[in-house]
Amino acid sequence: METGMPPFAEQDSATHSAAPPAGHSQDDTLLVLPDALAKVLGDNRALPSLPASVMQIVALAESPDANLQDFTAAIERDPALTLRILGLANSVFHAYDTPAETCQEAITRLGIDATLSVALGFGLASQQQFRARGLDLSYFWQRALISALTSYTLARQLALPSPGRAFTLGLLQDIGMLALDACLRRGYAALLSSVDDHAALSAAEHKAWGCDHALVGAWLAQRWGLPKQLVSGIANSHLPLDQVLIGQRCVNAAGPLAEAWLDCSAADNHAATDDMPLTDMLRELVPTLGIDEDALIELLCGLQETLPPTAELMHISCPPEFDATRTLLEAKQQLHAHHLKLSQQLLNQRLEIERLRLRQADLTQRVSHDPLTGLFNRAHLEALLEQHFREALDQGNELSLVFIDLDYFKQLNDQHGHRLGDEVLKGFAGLLRELLSHDILGGRYGGEEFVLFLPGAGAEAAMRLAETLQQRMASRTLAVTVDHNAIRVSASMGVVSLVDSDFVNAEDLIQAADQAMYIAKRAGRGRIARYCDGVEEEPQQDSV
Known part of the structure:
Protein backbone atom coordinates (compact mmCIF):
# COMPACT_ATOMS: atom_id res chain seq x y z
CA MET A 1 0.00 0.00 0.00
CA GLU A 2 1.37 3.39 -0.95
CA THR A 3 1.79 5.95 1.80
CA GLY A 4 2.33 9.10 -0.31
CA MET A 5 -0.32 11.38 -1.84
CA PRO A 6 -2.21 9.21 -4.35
CA PRO A 7 -2.23 10.12 -8.07
CA PHE A 8 -5.83 11.37 -7.89
CA ALA A 9 -4.80 14.06 -5.42
CA GLU A 10 -2.11 15.43 -7.72
CA GLN A 11 -4.57 15.67 -10.59
CA ASP A 12 -7.58 17.08 -8.83
CA SER A 13 -6.48 18.59 -5.54
CA ALA A 14 -7.11 22.24 -4.87
CA THR A 15 -3.94 22.44 -2.86
CA HIS A 16 -1.34 20.42 -4.74
CA SER A 17 -1.59 21.71 -8.33
CA ALA A 18 1.70 22.08 -10.13
CA ALA A 19 1.02 25.73 -10.93
CA PRO A 20 -1.77 28.21 -10.13
CA PRO A 21 -4.06 29.19 -12.97
CA ALA A 22 -3.35 32.53 -14.60
CA GLY A 23 -5.10 35.47 -12.97
CA HIS A 24 -5.47 33.90 -9.49
CA SER A 25 -3.41 34.97 -6.56
CA GLN A 26 -1.60 32.20 -4.74
CA ASP A 27 0.18 34.27 -2.08
CA ASP A 28 -0.60 34.28 1.64
CA THR A 29 -2.00 37.82 1.73
CA LEU A 30 -4.88 38.07 4.18
CA LEU A 31 -8.14 39.30 2.72
CA VAL A 32 -9.28 42.57 4.28
CA LEU A 33 -12.90 43.54 4.72
CA PRO A 34 -14.12 47.17 4.80
CA ASP A 35 -13.58 48.64 8.27
CA LEU A 342 -31.47 37.81 -34.70
CA SER A 343 -30.80 36.33 -38.14
CA GLN A 344 -33.64 38.37 -39.61
CA GLN A 345 -32.38 41.49 -37.85
CA LEU A 346 -28.90 40.80 -39.19
CA LEU A 347 -30.28 40.32 -42.69
CA ASN A 348 -32.26 43.55 -42.39
CA GLN A 349 -29.15 45.36 -41.18
CA ARG A 350 -27.15 44.02 -44.11
CA LEU A 351 -29.87 45.08 -46.53
CA GLU A 352 -29.99 48.52 -44.93
CA ILE A 353 -26.20 48.81 -45.11
CA GLU A 354 -26.31 47.82 -48.78
CA ARG A 355 -29.10 50.34 -49.40
CA LEU A 356 -27.07 53.06 -47.71
CA ARG A 357 -23.98 52.01 -49.65
CA LEU A 358 -25.86 52.26 -52.93
CA ARG A 359 -27.34 55.58 -51.89
CA GLN A 360 -23.90 56.86 -50.98
CA ALA A 361 -22.53 55.63 -54.28
CA ASP A 362 -25.40 57.35 -56.07
CA LEU A 363 -24.76 60.60 -54.20
CA THR A 364 -21.04 60.35 -54.98
CA GLN A 365 -21.92 59.74 -58.63
CA ARG A 366 -24.25 62.74 -58.66
CA VAL A 367 -21.65 64.99 -57.07
CA SER A 368 -18.83 64.06 -59.44
CA HIS A 369 -20.58 62.99 -62.66
CA ASP A 370 -22.69 64.61 -65.31
CA PRO A 371 -26.20 63.10 -65.18
CA LEU A 372 -26.71 63.09 -68.98
CA THR A 373 -23.45 61.60 -70.21
CA GLY A 374 -22.16 59.81 -67.09
CA LEU A 375 -18.76 61.49 -67.53
CA PHE A 376 -17.03 63.60 -64.89
CA ASN A 377 -18.73 66.97 -64.47
CA ARG A 378 -17.05 70.38 -64.58
CA ALA A 379 -16.52 70.75 -60.81
CA HIS A 380 -14.87 67.36 -60.52
CA LEU A 381 -12.83 67.91 -63.66
CA GLU A 382 -11.47 71.21 -62.37
CA ALA A 383 -10.59 69.72 -58.97
CA LEU A 384 -8.92 66.71 -60.57
CA LEU A 385 -7.00 68.82 -63.05
CA GLU A 386 -5.85 71.19 -60.28
CA GLN A 387 -4.49 68.24 -58.35
CA HIS A 388 -2.52 66.95 -61.34
CA PHE A 389 -1.42 70.49 -62.17
CA ARG A 390 0.15 70.90 -58.69
CA GLU A 391 1.74 67.47 -58.82
CA ALA A 392 3.23 68.21 -62.25
CA LEU A 393 4.73 71.49 -60.99
CA ASP A 394 6.09 69.92 -57.81
CA GLN A 395 7.56 66.85 -59.51
CA GLY A 396 8.59 68.42 -62.82
CA ASN A 397 6.24 66.21 -64.85
CA GLU A 398 4.51 66.96 -68.12
CA LEU A 399 0.80 67.70 -68.42
CA SER A 400 -1.26 68.41 -71.51
CA LEU A 401 -4.92 69.15 -72.23
CA VAL A 402 -7.38 68.95 -75.14
CA PHE A 403 -10.41 71.29 -75.11
CA ILE A 404 -13.23 70.03 -77.39
CA ASP A 405 -16.29 71.88 -78.72
CA LEU A 406 -18.80 70.13 -80.97
CA ASP A 407 -19.38 72.09 -84.19
CA TYR A 408 -22.79 73.49 -85.17
CA PHE A 409 -24.41 72.02 -82.08
CA LYS A 410 -26.82 74.94 -81.59
CA GLN A 411 -28.10 74.57 -85.15
CA LEU A 412 -28.52 70.83 -84.60
CA ASN A 413 -30.68 71.52 -81.51
CA ASP A 414 -32.71 74.14 -83.35
CA GLN A 415 -33.32 71.86 -86.33
CA HIS A 416 -33.94 68.52 -84.64
CA GLY A 417 -34.78 69.44 -81.04
CA HIS A 418 -33.02 69.06 -77.72
CA ARG A 419 -33.88 65.42 -77.37
CA LEU A 420 -31.78 64.54 -80.41
CA GLY A 421 -29.12 66.94 -79.16
CA ASP A 422 -28.98 65.00 -75.91
CA GLU A 423 -28.61 61.75 -77.90
CA VAL A 424 -25.66 63.27 -79.76
CA LEU A 425 -24.02 64.28 -76.47
CA LYS A 426 -24.51 60.77 -75.08
CA GLY A 427 -23.16 59.25 -78.29
CA PHE A 428 -20.09 61.46 -78.17
CA ALA A 429 -19.60 60.59 -74.47
CA GLY A 430 -19.57 56.93 -75.47
CA LEU A 431 -16.88 57.65 -78.03
CA LEU A 432 -14.80 59.54 -75.42
CA ARG A 433 -15.23 56.70 -72.95
CA GLU A 434 -13.42 54.42 -75.40
CA LEU A 435 -10.35 56.65 -75.13
CA LEU A 436 -10.35 57.22 -71.35
CA SER A 437 -7.85 55.32 -69.25
CA HIS A 438 -5.54 55.71 -66.26
CA ASP A 439 -3.38 57.96 -68.47
CA ILE A 440 -6.21 59.85 -70.18
CA LEU A 441 -8.80 61.59 -67.98
CA GLY A 442 -11.73 63.70 -69.07
CA GLY A 443 -15.38 64.64 -68.90
CA ARG A 444 -18.06 67.11 -69.87
CA TYR A 445 -17.07 70.71 -69.19
CA GLY A 446 -20.48 72.18 -70.00
CA GLY A 447 -23.01 72.28 -72.83
CA GLU A 448 -21.29 70.78 -75.89
CA GLU A 449 -17.78 71.32 -74.43
CA PHE A 450 -15.56 68.50 -73.24
CA VAL A 451 -12.06 68.27 -71.80
CA LEU A 452 -9.39 65.57 -71.96
CA PHE A 453 -6.09 65.82 -70.11
CA LEU A 454 -3.02 63.62 -70.03
CA PRO A 455 -0.97 63.53 -66.80
CA GLY A 456 2.69 62.84 -67.55
CA ALA A 457 2.35 63.46 -71.31
CA GLY A 458 3.26 66.46 -73.49
CA ALA A 459 1.63 68.30 -76.39
CA GLU A 460 2.65 65.69 -79.00
CA ALA A 461 0.69 62.96 -77.19
CA ALA A 462 -2.27 65.32 -76.81
CA MET A 463 -2.16 66.12 -80.56
CA ARG A 464 -2.17 62.41 -81.43
CA LEU A 465 -5.12 61.87 -79.10
CA ALA A 466 -7.03 64.77 -80.72
CA GLU A 467 -6.31 63.40 -84.21
CA THR A 468 -7.53 59.93 -83.19
CA LEU A 469 -10.71 61.46 -81.85
CA GLN A 470 -11.28 63.45 -85.06
CA GLN A 471 -10.85 60.32 -87.16
CA ARG A 472 -13.32 58.30 -85.08
CA MET A 473 -15.88 61.11 -85.14
CA ALA A 474 -15.74 61.24 -88.92
CA SER A 475 -16.96 57.65 -89.18
CA ARG A 476 -19.18 57.36 -86.08
CA THR A 477 -22.94 57.90 -86.12
CA LEU A 478 -23.79 59.64 -82.86
CA ALA A 479 -27.58 59.71 -83.25
CA VAL A 480 -30.38 58.96 -85.71
CA THR A 481 -33.24 61.33 -86.63
CA VAL A 482 -36.89 60.35 -86.58
CA ASP A 483 -36.70 59.79 -90.32
CA HIS A 484 -33.70 57.46 -89.80
CA ASN A 485 -30.99 59.84 -91.00
CA ALA A 486 -27.58 59.30 -89.40
CA ILE A 487 -26.14 62.23 -87.48
CA ARG A 488 -22.39 62.74 -87.50
CA VAL A 489 -20.68 65.81 -86.08
CA SER A 490 -17.22 67.28 -86.13
CA ALA A 491 -15.40 69.11 -83.33
CA SER A 492 -12.98 71.98 -82.97
CA MET A 493 -10.16 71.24 -80.54
CA GLY A 494 -7.52 73.25 -78.73
CA VAL A 495 -4.35 71.63 -77.34
CA VAL A 496 -2.10 73.05 -74.66
CA SER A 497 0.85 71.76 -72.66
CA LEU A 498 2.13 72.83 -69.25
CA VAL A 499 5.42 73.96 -70.84
CA ASP A 500 3.66 76.26 -73.31
CA SER A 501 3.57 79.16 -70.84
CA ASP A 502 4.01 80.13 -67.17
CA PHE A 503 0.59 78.96 -66.06
CA VAL A 504 -0.40 79.82 -62.50
CA ASN A 505 -3.13 77.24 -62.04
CA ALA A 506 -5.28 74.70 -63.84
CA GLU A 507 -7.80 77.35 -64.80
CA ASP A 508 -5.13 79.14 -66.83
CA LEU A 509 -4.41 75.88 -68.65
CA ILE A 510 -8.09 75.42 -69.55
CA GLN A 511 -8.42 79.01 -70.75
CA ALA A 512 -5.36 78.59 -72.99
CA ALA A 513 -6.80 75.43 -74.53
CA ASP A 514 -10.16 77.21 -74.93
CA GLN A 515 -8.46 80.04 -76.82
CA ALA A 516 -6.75 77.54 -79.11
CA MET A 517 -10.09 75.85 -79.73
CA TYR A 518 -11.63 79.16 -80.89
CA ILE A 519 -8.74 79.63 -83.33
CA ALA A 520 -9.69 76.22 -84.77
CA LYS A 521 -13.33 77.26 -85.06
CA ARG A 522 -12.48 80.53 -86.78
CA ALA A 523 -10.33 78.62 -89.24
CA GLY A 524 -13.32 76.62 -90.44
CA ARG A 525 -14.19 74.12 -87.68
CA GLY A 526 -13.32 70.44 -87.59
CA ARG A 527 -9.70 71.40 -86.87
CA ILE A 528 -7.09 71.14 -84.10
CA ALA A 529 -5.14 74.19 -82.92
CA ARG A 530 -2.24 74.20 -80.47
CA TYR A 531 -1.49 76.92 -77.96
CA CYS A 532 2.24 77.72 -77.81
CA ASP A 533 4.21 80.55 -76.09
CA GLY A 534 1.14 82.75 -75.75
CA VAL A 535 0.41 82.59 -79.50
CA GLU A 536 -1.95 80.00 -81.00
CA GLU A 537 -0.40 77.95 -83.81
CA GLU A 538 -2.17 77.63 -87.11
CA PRO A 539 -4.93 75.10 -86.80
CA GLN A 540 -4.49 71.64 -88.29
CA GLN A 541 -7.35 70.62 -90.56
CA ASP A 542 -8.93 67.28 -90.12
CA SER A 543 -7.23 64.90 -92.54
CA VAL A 544 -10.33 62.78 -93.04
Missing part, protein backbone atom coordinates in the same frame (compact mmCIF):
# COMPACT_ATOMS: atom_id res chain seq x y z
CA ALA A 36 -17.24 48.82 9.25
CA LEU A 37 -17.85 45.22 8.26
CA ALA A 38 -14.61 44.00 9.84
CA LYS A 39 -15.70 45.45 13.19
CA VAL A 40 -19.01 43.59 13.04
CA LEU A 41 -17.63 40.25 11.88
CA GLY A 42 -14.16 40.12 13.40
CA ASP A 43 -14.23 37.45 16.12
CA ASN A 44 -18.01 37.34 16.24
CA ARG A 45 -19.04 34.08 17.87
CA ALA A 46 -22.08 33.88 15.62
CA LEU A 47 -19.87 33.32 12.55
CA PRO A 48 -20.49 30.00 10.81
CA SER A 49 -18.07 27.31 11.96
CA LEU A 50 -17.11 23.83 10.86
CA PRO A 51 -17.27 20.65 12.93
CA ALA A 52 -13.95 19.50 14.37
CA SER A 53 -13.88 16.48 12.05
CA VAL A 54 -14.30 18.70 8.99
CA MET A 55 -11.64 21.14 10.22
CA GLN A 56 -9.24 18.19 10.49
CA ILE A 57 -9.98 17.22 6.88
CA VAL A 58 -9.39 20.83 5.79
CA ALA A 59 -6.06 20.82 7.60
CA LEU A 60 -5.06 17.57 5.88
CA ALA A 61 -5.96 19.06 2.49
CA GLU A 62 -3.49 21.87 3.17
CA SER A 63 -0.74 19.61 4.43
CA PRO A 64 1.84 18.46 1.86
CA ASP A 65 2.66 15.47 4.08
CA ALA A 66 -0.90 14.08 4.30
CA ASN A 67 -1.55 10.71 2.71
CA LEU A 68 -4.55 8.62 1.81
CA GLN A 69 -4.56 6.82 5.14
CA ASP A 70 -4.70 10.13 7.01
CA PHE A 71 -7.77 11.24 5.05
CA THR A 72 -9.44 7.88 5.54
CA ALA A 73 -8.86 7.90 9.29
CA ALA A 74 -10.16 11.47 9.67
CA ILE A 75 -13.35 10.77 7.74
CA GLU A 76 -14.07 7.42 9.37
CA ARG A 77 -14.25 9.17 12.76
CA ASP A 78 -17.58 10.61 11.53
CA PRO A 79 -19.85 7.70 10.52
CA ALA A 80 -22.47 9.98 8.94
CA LEU A 81 -19.85 11.68 6.78
CA THR A 82 -18.36 8.31 5.85
CA LEU A 83 -21.74 7.14 4.59
CA ARG A 84 -22.09 10.25 2.44
CA ILE A 85 -18.62 9.88 0.97
CA LEU A 86 -19.43 6.28 0.02
CA GLY A 87 -22.82 7.30 -1.35
CA LEU A 88 -21.37 9.99 -3.59
CA ALA A 89 -18.59 7.70 -4.83
CA ASN A 90 -21.24 5.17 -5.92
CA SER A 91 -23.65 7.77 -7.35
CA VAL A 92 -24.42 8.37 -11.00
CA PHE A 93 -21.60 10.87 -11.12
CA HIS A 94 -19.01 8.23 -10.28
CA ALA A 95 -20.62 5.02 -11.48
CA TYR A 96 -18.22 2.09 -11.79
CA ASP A 97 -18.84 -1.60 -12.46
CA THR A 98 -17.55 -2.40 -8.99
CA PRO A 99 -18.94 -0.25 -6.17
CA ALA A 100 -16.65 1.36 -3.62
CA GLU A 101 -16.98 -0.60 -0.39
CA THR A 102 -14.50 1.20 1.86
CA CYS A 103 -13.92 4.83 2.73
CA GLN A 104 -10.43 4.63 1.23
CA GLU A 105 -11.79 3.35 -2.10
CA ALA A 106 -14.40 6.12 -2.10
CA ILE A 107 -11.80 8.86 -1.49
CA THR A 108 -9.57 7.44 -4.23
CA ARG A 109 -12.50 7.48 -6.63
CA LEU A 110 -13.73 10.97 -5.74
CA GLY A 111 -10.45 12.85 -5.41
CA ILE A 112 -9.48 15.37 -2.76
CA ASP A 113 -11.67 18.18 -4.10
CA ALA A 114 -14.90 16.19 -4.17
CA THR A 115 -14.14 14.63 -0.78
CA LEU A 116 -13.53 18.06 0.68
CA SER A 117 -16.77 19.31 -0.93
CA VAL A 118 -18.85 16.61 0.73
CA ALA A 119 -17.21 17.28 4.10
CA LEU A 120 -17.69 21.03 3.87
CA GLY A 121 -21.23 20.87 2.50
CA PHE A 122 -22.43 18.27 4.97
CA GLY A 123 -20.72 20.01 7.88
CA LEU A 124 -22.02 23.47 7.01
CA ALA A 125 -25.55 22.32 6.25
CA SER A 126 -25.74 20.44 9.55
CA GLN A 127 -24.28 23.29 11.61
CA GLN A 128 -26.43 26.02 10.03
CA GLN A 129 -29.71 24.15 9.98
CA PHE A 130 -31.26 26.12 12.85
CA ARG A 131 -29.14 29.30 12.83
CA ALA A 132 -30.53 31.42 10.02
CA ARG A 133 -32.29 34.67 10.79
CA GLY A 134 -33.54 36.28 7.56
CA LEU A 135 -32.00 33.77 5.17
CA ASP A 136 -34.12 30.98 3.70
CA LEU A 137 -31.70 28.12 4.39
CA SER A 138 -33.64 25.60 2.37
CA TYR A 139 -33.48 27.81 -0.72
CA PHE A 140 -29.85 28.71 0.02
CA TRP A 141 -28.62 25.10 0.08
CA GLN A 142 -30.79 24.08 -2.85
CA ARG A 143 -29.25 26.88 -4.89
CA ALA A 144 -25.79 25.89 -3.68
CA LEU A 145 -26.32 22.25 -4.62
CA ILE A 146 -27.65 23.02 -8.10
CA SER A 147 -24.77 25.45 -8.59
CA ALA A 148 -22.25 22.81 -7.48
CA LEU A 149 -23.66 20.14 -9.79
CA THR A 150 -23.85 22.59 -12.68
CA SER A 151 -20.26 23.78 -12.14
CA TYR A 152 -19.08 20.19 -12.05
CA THR A 153 -21.05 19.24 -15.17
CA LEU A 154 -19.81 22.23 -17.17
CA ALA A 155 -16.20 21.61 -16.13
CA ARG A 156 -16.42 17.97 -17.23
CA GLN A 157 -18.06 18.92 -20.53
CA LEU A 158 -15.22 21.34 -21.22
CA ALA A 159 -12.62 18.72 -20.18
CA LEU A 160 -11.19 21.00 -17.50
CA PRO A 161 -8.60 19.45 -15.17
CA SER A 162 -10.43 19.89 -11.82
CA PRO A 163 -14.21 19.36 -12.03
CA GLY A 164 -14.14 18.46 -8.33
CA ARG A 165 -12.84 21.92 -7.50
CA ALA A 166 -15.62 23.40 -9.64
CA PHE A 167 -18.13 21.44 -7.55
CA THR A 168 -16.63 22.78 -4.32
CA LEU A 169 -16.62 26.38 -5.52
CA GLY A 170 -20.19 26.08 -6.78
CA LEU A 171 -21.22 24.80 -3.35
CA LEU A 172 -19.33 27.44 -1.34
CA GLN A 173 -19.51 30.57 -3.50
CA ASP A 174 -22.29 32.11 -1.35
CA ILE A 175 -21.11 31.13 2.15
CA GLY A 176 -20.55 34.83 2.83
CA MET A 177 -24.33 35.13 3.02
CA LEU A 178 -24.30 32.77 6.01
CA ALA A 179 -21.79 35.01 7.79
CA LEU A 180 -23.70 38.21 7.05
CA ASP A 181 -27.00 36.66 8.08
CA ALA A 182 -25.53 35.35 11.32
CA CYS A 183 -23.75 38.54 12.40
CA LEU A 184 -25.87 41.40 11.05
CA ARG A 185 -29.16 40.18 12.47
CA ARG A 186 -32.14 42.26 11.30
CA GLY A 187 -30.06 44.45 8.98
CA TYR A 188 -29.27 41.62 6.58
CA ALA A 189 -32.80 40.25 6.82
CA ALA A 190 -34.14 43.65 5.74
CA LEU A 191 -31.66 43.75 2.86
CA LEU A 192 -32.68 40.28 1.70
CA SER A 193 -36.34 41.23 1.67
CA SER A 194 -35.65 44.39 -0.38
CA VAL A 195 -34.15 42.67 -3.45
CA ASP A 196 -35.55 40.31 -6.05
CA ASP A 197 -32.49 38.43 -7.28
CA HIS A 198 -28.89 37.58 -6.55
CA ALA A 199 -27.37 40.30 -8.72
CA ALA A 200 -29.46 42.94 -6.97
CA LEU A 201 -28.41 41.49 -3.61
CA SER A 202 -24.70 41.86 -4.45
CA ALA A 203 -25.27 45.46 -5.55
CA ALA A 204 -27.17 46.25 -2.35
CA GLU A 205 -24.41 44.68 -0.22
CA HIS A 206 -21.79 46.81 -1.98
CA LYS A 207 -23.85 49.91 -1.35
CA ALA A 208 -24.43 49.09 2.33
CA TRP A 209 -21.02 47.73 3.38
CA GLY A 210 -18.52 48.37 0.58
CA CYS A 211 -18.28 44.73 -0.57
CA ASP A 212 -20.53 41.81 -1.37
CA HIS A 213 -20.89 38.37 0.17
CA ALA A 214 -18.34 36.90 -2.28
CA LEU A 215 -15.50 38.75 -0.50
CA VAL A 216 -17.01 37.94 2.89
CA GLY A 217 -17.16 34.27 1.87
CA ALA A 218 -13.53 34.30 0.74
CA TRP A 219 -12.55 35.95 4.03
CA LEU A 220 -14.45 33.26 5.95
CA ALA A 221 -12.89 30.47 3.85
CA GLN A 222 -9.44 31.89 4.55
CA ARG A 223 -10.29 32.06 8.23
CA TRP A 224 -11.22 28.35 8.15
CA GLY A 225 -7.92 27.55 6.48
CA LEU A 226 -9.38 26.39 3.17
CA PRO A 227 -6.96 25.96 0.23
CA LYS A 228 -5.84 29.17 -1.43
CA GLN A 229 -7.40 28.30 -4.79
CA LEU A 230 -10.78 27.87 -3.13
CA VAL A 231 -10.41 31.20 -1.33
CA SER A 232 -9.53 32.89 -4.63
CA GLY A 233 -12.36 31.15 -6.49
CA ILE A 234 -14.94 32.25 -3.92
CA ALA A 235 -13.66 35.84 -4.04
CA ASN A 236 -13.98 35.87 -7.86
CA SER A 237 -17.28 33.98 -8.02
CA HIS A 238 -19.47 37.01 -8.74
CA LEU A 239 -17.31 38.69 -11.39
CA PRO A 240 -18.74 39.02 -14.93
CA LEU A 241 -18.14 35.96 -17.10
CA ASP A 242 -15.96 37.83 -19.58
CA GLN A 243 -13.56 38.89 -16.82
CA VAL A 244 -12.57 35.40 -15.62
CA LEU A 245 -10.88 32.32 -17.07
CA ILE A 246 -12.89 29.37 -18.31
CA GLY A 247 -12.62 27.30 -15.10
CA GLN A 248 -13.91 30.16 -12.96
CA ARG A 249 -16.48 30.94 -15.64
CA CYS A 250 -18.16 27.57 -15.02
CA VAL A 251 -18.61 28.52 -11.36
CA ASN A 252 -19.77 32.07 -12.04
CA ALA A 253 -22.31 30.89 -14.63
CA ALA A 254 -23.63 28.12 -12.36
CA GLY A 255 -24.99 30.44 -9.65
CA PRO A 256 -27.35 32.47 -11.86
CA LEU A 257 -28.31 29.29 -13.71
CA ALA A 258 -29.23 27.65 -10.39
CA GLU A 259 -31.34 30.68 -9.48
CA ALA A 260 -33.14 30.47 -12.84
CA TRP A 261 -33.68 26.74 -12.27
CA LEU A 262 -35.31 27.37 -8.90
CA ASP A 263 -37.41 30.19 -10.33
CA CYS A 264 -38.82 27.74 -12.86
CA SER A 265 -39.57 25.28 -10.03
CA ALA A 266 -41.29 27.94 -7.93
CA ALA A 267 -43.35 29.25 -10.82
CA ASP A 268 -44.83 25.81 -11.50
CA ASN A 269 -45.66 27.12 -14.96
CA HIS A 270 -44.56 25.08 -17.95
CA ALA A 271 -45.80 27.49 -20.62
CA ALA A 272 -43.07 29.24 -22.58
CA THR A 273 -42.89 32.95 -21.85
CA ASP A 274 -40.83 35.77 -23.28
CA ASP A 275 -39.06 36.36 -19.95
CA MET A 276 -38.25 32.72 -19.17
CA PRO A 277 -35.20 32.89 -16.85
CA LEU A 278 -33.56 29.70 -18.13
CA THR A 279 -33.86 30.96 -21.70
CA ASP A 280 -32.13 34.21 -20.80
CA MET A 281 -29.32 32.33 -19.07
CA LEU A 282 -28.85 29.91 -21.96
CA ARG A 283 -28.59 32.84 -24.39
CA GLU A 284 -25.67 34.14 -22.36
CA LEU A 285 -24.00 30.81 -21.60
CA VAL A 286 -23.87 29.33 -25.11
CA PRO A 287 -21.47 31.93 -26.59
CA THR A 288 -19.62 32.64 -23.32
CA LEU A 289 -18.78 29.04 -22.44
CA GLY A 290 -18.38 27.86 -26.01
CA ILE A 291 -20.70 24.89 -25.46
CA ASP A 292 -23.10 23.76 -28.15
CA GLU A 293 -26.67 24.72 -27.31
CA ASP A 294 -28.07 21.19 -27.67
CA ALA A 295 -25.23 19.72 -25.58
CA LEU A 296 -25.78 22.28 -22.83
CA ILE A 297 -29.52 21.61 -22.67
CA GLU A 298 -28.88 17.85 -22.55
CA LEU A 299 -26.45 18.35 -19.65
CA LEU A 300 -28.98 20.41 -17.71
CA CYS A 301 -31.71 17.86 -18.31
CA GLY A 302 -29.43 15.27 -16.74
CA LEU A 303 -29.25 17.29 -13.50
CA GLN A 304 -32.84 16.41 -12.68
CA GLU A 305 -31.79 12.77 -12.23
CA THR A 306 -28.77 13.51 -10.02
CA LEU A 307 -30.32 16.15 -7.78
CA PRO A 308 -32.39 13.95 -5.40
CA PRO A 309 -29.67 11.41 -4.49
CA THR A 310 -26.98 14.08 -4.20
CA ALA A 311 -29.22 16.26 -2.02
CA GLU A 312 -29.82 13.30 0.27
CA LEU A 313 -26.11 12.56 0.48
CA MET A 314 -25.32 16.19 1.32
CA HIS A 315 -28.12 16.32 3.92
CA ILE A 316 -29.85 19.07 1.90
CA SER A 317 -33.57 19.24 1.15
CA CYS A 318 -34.13 18.35 -2.47
CA PRO A 319 -35.19 21.21 -4.78
CA PRO A 320 -38.88 21.06 -5.78
CA GLU A 321 -39.53 18.84 -8.76
CA PHE A 322 -40.60 20.30 -12.07
CA ASP A 323 -40.58 19.13 -15.65
CA ALA A 324 -37.00 20.14 -16.40
CA THR A 325 -36.99 18.38 -19.76
CA ARG A 326 -40.13 20.18 -20.92
CA THR A 327 -38.97 23.54 -19.57
CA LEU A 328 -35.56 23.21 -21.21
CA LEU A 329 -37.19 22.12 -24.46
CA GLU A 330 -39.32 25.25 -24.37
CA ALA A 331 -36.18 27.23 -23.60
CA LYS A 332 -34.54 25.65 -26.64
CA GLN A 333 -37.56 26.58 -28.78
CA GLN A 334 -37.35 30.15 -27.52
CA LEU A 335 -33.63 30.22 -28.26
CA HIS A 336 -34.33 28.97 -31.76
CA ALA A 337 -36.94 31.69 -32.23
CA HIS A 338 -34.49 34.21 -30.80
CA HIS A 339 -31.80 33.07 -33.25
CA LEU A 340 -34.24 33.37 -36.14
CA LYS A 341 -35.15 36.87 -34.98
